[in-house]
Amino acid sequence: MKLMIKLGCVLCLMLPLLACARQDAVATTQTNEQGCTRIRSVGPQDPFKEPPPLKQACLGPYLLEIPQNYFYNQIGAEHDGSYALALEYPSLQPFKPGERMGLTFDISVRTVTINYNYVDRVDVQVPLRLSYDRGADSKNSPEDSLDSRIEGASFDGLTPYYIDMESIRKYYRSNGKRESAAIMQPGWHTDWFLARDKGGEVQTVIKCTPRAVTDSGVEYRDGKMVKNASFGVARCEHIFVVAELDTLVRIKYPREGMRAWQKIEARARDLLTASMKNKDRESKP
Numbered sequence: 001m002k003l004m005i006k007l008g009c010v011l012c013l014m015l016p017l018l019a020c021a022r023q024d025a026v027a028t029t030q031t032n033e034q035g036c037t038r039i040r041s042v043g044p045q046d047p048f049k050e051p052p053p054l055k056q057a058c059l060g061p062y063l064l065e066i067p068q069n070y071f072y073n074q075i076g077a078e079h080d081g082s083y084a085l086a087l088e089y090p091s092l093q094p095f096k097p098g099e100r101m102g103l104t105f106d107i108s109v110r111t112v113t114i115n116y117n118y119v120d121r122v123d124v125q126v127p128l129r130l131s132y133d134r135g136a137d138s139k140n141s142p143e144d145s146l147d148s149r150i151e152g153a154s155f156d157g158l159t160p161y162y163i164d165m166e167s168i169r170k171y172y173r174s175n176g177k178r179e180s181a182a183i184m185q186p187g188w189h190t191d192w193f194l195a196r197d198k199g200g201e202v203q204t205v206i207k208c209t210p211r212a213v214t215d216s217g218v219e220y221r222d223g224k225m226v227k228n229a230s231f232g233v234a235r236c237e238h239i240f241v242v243a244e245l246d247t248l249v250r251i252k253y254p255r256e257g258m259r260a261w262q263k264i265e266a267r268a269r270d271l272l273t274a275s276m277k278n279k280d281r282e283s284k285p
Helices: 002-021 105-109 125-130 135-140 165-174 255-275
Strands: 029-031 037-039 054-059 062-067 085-088 111-118 159-162 191-196 202-208 218-221 224-227 235-242 247-254
Touching (some): 037 054, 062 255, 105 224, 111 255, 125 235, 247 255
Antiparallel strands (some): 111 247, 191 202
């Protein structure tokens, strides 16, 4: 009798564990807040597969279908639906299937990373404007204001606003920073480059490792951009909007690519348009 009672107690203790061990079926689809439903990549994925299969991703209400080797991880969207794309500089073509597995410095420095961000509830121009004009907050630090930068001569459709390190150092000295602090060095900051339309409205914002940092950190070997022996890599962040899709686009690439900014922007825009599966969806009012 006592044995039966003990066995019963053991079973009672094990039941919760057995319930926890039972796994629910893995969902094969995922729907985001804007109602876009994508097919998830479930189970082991083969980044080396050729031809690369199409994988689905959502951009707000829009469904995209993109060959998996275009994705930064070369297997598709992450489990939460987030994703980025990666192209090779200067060709702006995708990496070969599986080439980004075991990412090396050489592959990293010639990567053009593209992030598409759907902007909901506010006008898509707002985050673009905040990238170069923070309003009252810009008075807190000279690097955040166009007025406290050094405007240069326009080139390639861009107007440069160089960092003024004299103003930067003066500001941070007054705030108790030591001369040896990293923020007192040019490499901690960025030069800005703005493109405007015919009406003077800012369309594109590019922020790059400043001109005071003369070493690009890269060189060419056998026609490929690779890391050189110096420390660090000069890079740019490129921001623009696709207004009709309420989308803010952020691109990162080696600073050498700034001269080809229009080509890079057009490539990112065209890739988005070509990947849309439900192009008939209307933008939010």
